[in-house]
Amino acid sequence: EVQLLESGGDLVQPGGSLRLSCAASGFTFSTYAMSWVRQAPGKGLEWVSSVSDSGSSTYYADSVKGRFTISRDSSKNTLYLQMNSLRAEDTALYYCAKGARITMFRGGVWGSSFDYWGPGTLVTVSS
């Protein structure tokens, strides 16, 4: 059974940093892309970042580019999101999501839907 469990959410001041983790089990972690998606209170889903199965390719939403870094450690079956220069608008429930089968596009770009999601971890940015 696929399981994803996020941790690391907390209350942090504007300008601060936080690292989220997502522990994965029930599948071969190193062979699937992984992603972070967030949902502000009462709002819709916002894709944040994705990383390829090998970790060599990463994508970011414009809203977090230059501030957030996605990474993965296949020896620990864990996905990470390092969040720096946090803003009030980063307040949200952060979900970890497993990629389904990857599709390759021209120029080495890839994509996939998200077939399993964790329960989320709450990040609150406030003074």
Add this chain to the structure above:
Amino acid sequence: DIQMTQSPSSLSASVGDRVTITCRASQGVGNYLAWYQQKPGKVPKLLIYSASTLQSGVPSRFSGSGSGTDFTLTISSLQPEDVATYYCQKYNSGLFTFGPGTKVDIK
């Protein structure tokens, strides 16, 4: 960047009704379009990928169609357990943008 829109933003229908939700991309995304269901207080669930392929375990009353810029999610006979917000998502070109969502409830 490609923008995703959905219509309507909300709808209310009776049990047994046929419900159709539309998703539109500002540029063509091929058939690289997924639909998710998020019930109140729950985690999103993948319903359909590749615009029309039903994810394993999803009831057959859900179906998807379309390609390019215009897509639809259809619930053939609305059930009480289908009360949820439905999101489309494109996943081509390295940007995985979600639509704003369509809230479905029972009349």
